[in-house]
Amino acid sequence: MPEQLPISLLQQDSDSRPYWEGLAQGELRIQRCTSCSRAVFYPRALCPHCHASTLSWIVTTGKGEIYSYTVVHQAYGPFATDLPFVVAIIELEEGVRMMSRLVETPRERIQIGAAVQVSFQSVEENFTLPYFQLLE
Incomplete structure (x- = not known):
């Protein structure tokens, strides 16, 4: 986590x-x-x-596809211990794009247009963020 x-x-x-x-x-x-x-x-x-x-x-349905992504190899502050991690722009089925992290996803399977689903993760007590993972 x-x-x-x-x-x-x-x-x-x-x-x-x-x-x-x-x-x-x-x-x-x-x-x-x-x-x-x-x-x-x-x-x-x-x-x-x-x-x-x-x-x-x-x-939303929580479903979308990867519009763009990058692998982060250098970070500072609270993100520094998570390296490397993937940040993606997700285009939701509803037509908007949002930036988030891809989790529980082997990097070799990540590609533009891949289907993803939101995954809610508690990052602090009473505080949740939306991350995404590939649909099987």
Whole structure:
């Protein structure tokens, strides 16, 4: 398991609170604009597509594919003991992209377009992050 991250590194505010609460409940939530129907990630107050303030929360399937990735060989702070690790941009089925880590995945099986599923991991007491792993 990765070294624990200080919770102080991650800011929770009124725009992102439903996202963090969802992770704690084992749900990967994103926003959807009720004006233009487009999915939105990262959490924010206004739709980046049509600038409406009519964003609501939806629960994703947690499935997607690897859009891009890199293997990290040098890191500092709380990540230094986890080397090497894989950071990927995941394109969710809902159409948004998010950056996360790939876990429990042999590096030789990682490729662009590979199907992945969210894996919720507790990194600190009462604090969960979404990581991804390859679908079998």
